[in-house]
Amino acid sequence: MMKDKIKVGIPRGLLYFKHEVLWKTFFEELGCNVVVSPETNKENLNKGIHYSIDESCLSAKIYMGHVDWLRNKVDYVFVPRIASYSKQNQTCTKFFAMPDIVENTFKDIKILKYNLDIANGKTERAGFIKLGLSLNKNIVKVLFAYRKAKYKQLENERKQTKEQEDILEKTDKIKILIVAHSYNIYDKLIGFPVQDYLKKLNIEVIYADKASKDESIRASYKISKSLYWIYNQEILGAIELYKEKIDGIIFLTTFPCGPDSLVNDLCIRKIKNIPLSYILIDELQGEAGIHTRLESFVDIITARRLRLCL
Amino acid sequence: MERAYLGIDVGSISTKGVVINDSNNILAEKYLWTEGNPIQAVKNLLNELKTQLNDNIKVKAVGTTGSARKLVGTILNAQAIKNEITAHAIGTTSLYPYVKTILEIGGQDSKIIIMDDGIVVDYAMNTLCAAGTGSFLSSQAKRLGIEVDEFGTYALKSSSPTKIAARCTVFAESDLVHKAQIGHKKEDIVAGLCKAVVNNYLNNVGKGKKIRVPIVFQGGVSKNIGVTKAFEESIGEKVIVDEHGHLMGCLGIAILARDSKCEQDFDFNIKDMKFETKGYECEKCSNNCEIIKVYRNEELIDYWGNKCDNGAQ
Numbered sequence: 001m002m003k004d005k006i007k008v009g010i011p012r013g014l015l016y017f018k019h020e021v022l023w024k025t026f027f028e029e030l031g032c033n034v035v036v037s038p039e040t041n042k043e044n045l046n047k048g049i050h051y052s053i054d055e056s057c058l059s060a061k062i063y064m065g066h067v068d069w070l071r072n073k074v075d076y077v078f079v080p081r082i083a084s085y086s087k088q089n090q091t092c093t094k095f096f097a098m099p100d101i102v103e104n105t106f107k108d109i110k111i112l113k114y115n116l117d118i119a120n121g122k123t124e125r126a127g128f129i130k131l132g133l134s135l136n137k138n139i140v141k142v143l144f145a146y147r148k149a150k151y152k153q154l155e156n157e158r159k160q161t162k163e164q165e166d167i168l169e170k171t172d173k174i175k176i177l178i179v180a181h182s183y184n185i186y187d188k189l190i191g192f193p194v195q196d197y198l199k200k201l202n203i204e205v206i207y208a209d210k211a212s213k214d215e216s217i218r219a220s221y222k223i224s225k226s227l228y229w230i231y232n233q234e235i236l237g238a239i240e241l242y243k244e245k246i247d248g249i250i251f252l253t254t255f256p257c258g259p260d261s262l263v264n265d266l267c268i269r270k271i272k273n274i275p276l277s278y279i280l281i282d283e284l285q286g287e288a289g290i291h292t293r294l295e296s297f298v299d300i301i302t303a304r305r306l307r308l309c310l
Numbered sequence: 311m312e313r314a315y316l317g318i319d320v321g322s323i324s325t326k327g328v329v330i331n332d333s334n335n336i337l338a339e340k341y342l343w344t345e346g347n348p349i350q351a352v353k354n355l356l357n358e359l360k361t362q363l364n365d366n367i368k369v370k371a372v373g374t375t376g377s378a379r380k381l382v383g384t385i386l387n388a389q390a391i392k393n394e395i396t397a398h399a400i401g402t403t404s405l406y407p408y409v410k411t412i413l414e415i416g417g418q419d420s421k422i423i424i425m426d427d428g429i430v431v432d433y434a435m436n437t438l439c440a441a442g443t444g445s446f447l448s449s450q451a452k453r454l455g456i457e458v459d460e461f462g463t464y465a466l467k468s469s470s471p472t473k474i475a476a477r478c479t480v481f482a483e484s485d486l487v488h489k490a491q492i493g494h495k496k497e498d499i500v501a502g503l504c505k506a507v508v509n510n511y512l513n514n515v516g517k518g519k520k521i522r523v524p525i526v527f528q529g530g531v532s533k534n535i536g537v538t539k540a541f542e543e544s545i546g547e548k549v550i551v552d553e554h555g556h557l558m559g560c561l562g563i564a565i566l567a568r569d570s571k572c573e574q575d576f577d578f579n580i581k582d583m584k585f586e587t588k589g590y591e592c593e594k595c596s597n598n599c600e601i602i603k604v605y606r607n608e609e610l611i612d613y614w615g616n617k618c619d620n621g622a623q
Contacts, residue, residue, distance in 0.1 A: 041596040193617075269518040274434050292377070293435055296395035300430045 005033045006113060006135060009074030010038045011066030014059060014084060017182035022153035026128060029145030036076050037066040039188035044069060049283060051105050059183050060094050060285055062112035067102055076112040083117035089230040090206050092259050164210045168245045173204040174301055177242055179187065179235050180252035182209040190281050194252060196304065197291060201298045206246060208238035215241060223270060229259040248275045248301045249266035275300055316566025316576060318352060320344060320378035323417030323444055324530060325351040327359055329369060334404055338362035341556055348378035349585050355562045356581040361409035373567030375559050384612045386540035390414050390567040394559050399430045401562030402526055405552060410522040412505045415511065416480050417444040422516050436503050442510035444530045448460050450486060450503055454496060461500060465536025468501050482487035504536035523547050528555035583607055594620040
């Protein structure tokens with residue numbers, strides 16, 4: 001008799017938006033069924049708030065809501081620990097802690113994880129091998145799955161960068177760069193209303209996280225050499241890379257994000273000559289305040305552009 | 311017959327309206343409290359404006375701005391509905407064409423607008439927190455047992471303002487009580503509050519912005535001379551407060567309504583119609599959107615708030 005496929009649940013939150021292809025491909029190559037929780041809605045948010053401590057950021061709360069949705073629907077929930085990509089930087093502490101938080105909050109959930117922490121000698125490849133072996137898979141198959149997944153992930157990132165850069169060259173529309181973590185800008189509840197409203201105002205939305213990550217990190221040194229948080233470096237560098245091509249910048253962040261509050265503040269003080277706006281979203285946000293800010297920001301940019309053209 | 315244009319600015323605390331003619335002269339003006347009921351406030355406002363106008367003046371276009379702009383714009387069938395930042399900038403430049411910096415503190419919002427050659431080039435607005443805005447000052451005035459209108463003159467009496475932590479309304483309140491209990495004089499506390507509002511504004515809303523002259527200070531709080539003085543001390547430059555400072559938003563939106571070139575005769579009798587709104591949480595999907603429906607004489611004229619088509623009807 002054929003054994004049922006292992007069902008792996010991936011919460012649609014936080015780093016899912018960065019590593020979607022890598023994670024899905026890896027599990028699928030190993031013959032698992034991948035279940036991703038649906039787009040964020042108010043119910044996820046309310047559940048997430050219920051299962052989180054107050055001090056958690058909105059994005060992490062929403063993540064907990066997605067984990068909750070996957071309960072009893074899958075064999076394992078996939079919650080990796082991603083701490084550092086080199087000795088010089090690290091990620092936000094919530095990514096260190098997430099597997100522990102999830103395991104301690106939901107006692108009925110079995111989690112799958114890998115540990116990525118280069119500063120302490122834990123590579124992604126070693127992490128994925130361990131992860132594959134824990135599912136009783138053959139090591140050759142695991143290595144193959146990881147290689148294929150990694151290749152597809154990078155290929156997808158390159159494609160996104162290329163597509164965006166083509167748009168930057170071709171479009172005549174007003175271009176606004178959104179500097180935000182991918183788990184914020186692509187979330188249905190957090191970033192989607194912002195994207196959607198800007199598009200209604202006929203704006204070409206440019207995403208900082210789609211810029212080439214290596215180039216972006218290098219470019220971020222021009223803004224500051226000591227930003228420390230790699231995910232902020234990845235998105236900030238896009239400002240330097242694209243500054244000649246964009247008309248304005250929006251920093252979009254969730255309350256209370258520690259790294260963003262430091263890094264964005266620094267940028268607001270340092271970046272001159274490009275209009276910028278700062279939008280902070282919390283769990284009680286009404287849309288009216290956001291619309292006022294976006295509409296007026298677009299008015300400014302439009303007027304400025306008209307004058308620059310004269 | 312003289313052509314005229316109506317601009318209405320419905321804010322969280324106050325409702326403002328002007329009627330202007332083709333050369334920006336103010337033919338009628340009124341400022342009153344919103345009192346949590348924007349529809350009634352606008353009806354009262356229309357009533358007041360109508361009595362100030364003579365019969366040969368015909369309102370040809372209407373504009374609305376402020377936080378209730380959409381609701382009121384729908385009811386009045388407005389030709390221009392615009393955010394308050396743009397409206398304020400246009401209103402202020404119509405009186406001060408060379409203005410470089412507009413400081414604005416309203417009931418719940420505070421903003422800074424940087425202008426160059428009559429065009430907004432940069433702006434910032436308070437984020438989640440309403441600390442240091444008009445509602446903060448009026449709640450502190452209440453606590454101190456003085457009228458908010460007297461706040462400024464009280465502040466001017468002080469020679470050594472008390473240091474108050476105004477970063478957060480909650481902390482400011484406890485700090486204020488504490489300072490009073492240990493013996494600080496009332497006028498010093500009031501002056502300290504004005505100073506704290508200004509410091510808070512310059513550090514939050516104004517951070518990273520270059521404040522250049524001419525500087526215009528407007529919004530409800532600009533009526534508070536204590537705050538104006540604190541601004542001048544902090545910035546070290548003269549700060550202009552126009553007697554019509556509270557009307558800049560509605561002036562700007564009246565100009566925008568005129569420039570929209572969409573004209574339609576406006577009937578003041580709208581103030582006698584029955585308008586109702588119904589707000590409810592849609593339960594057709596898990597988004598639970600907050601939907602607002604607007605009725606005129608029991609007939610649905612508009613609705614909004616739905617994220618998907620399920621919420622339409």
